Amino acid sequence: MLADQFIIVFTAYVIAAGSPGPSNMRIMAVAMNDGRRAALAIASGVVSGSIFWGLMAATGVSAILSRYAQALVILQVLGGLYLLYLAFKAGKAALSS
Structure with a gap:
């Protein structure tokens, strides 16, 4: 691989690795709204799903x-x-509230 191609791929990798994905955004939103315990539950689900796949x-x-x-x-x-x-x-919960 040429140096310029390597730099392009490496730059794309750094940008992708540094940006939060939808899972991280959800964990942060739950942490801000519902607290640490709920965020840890979401995070454990994300981690277990990632391990499974x-x-x-x-x-x-x-x-x-x-x-x-x-x-x-x-x-x-x-x-x-x-x-x-x-x-x-979800429908049952929405109708009951």
Whole structure:
């Protein structure tokens, strides 16, 4: 890699690493509005999700899912059902308040 290409890539990396993502912004917002305990709960969820997806990528789950299409469909259906469950809970909470 040429030096000028390296500088461009390194600069982009530094900018991306230094800017907070949506997860960090959410953690900061919760900390300011709801306190430290709630922010730590959000942060632990973010960290556990990152660890989960990191482990899945490291163990090659994507290769397995691409090889067995039925497993991917089952995972998508389960994910959709979970999203519907979350939507139901959110709607129920909104109507009760």
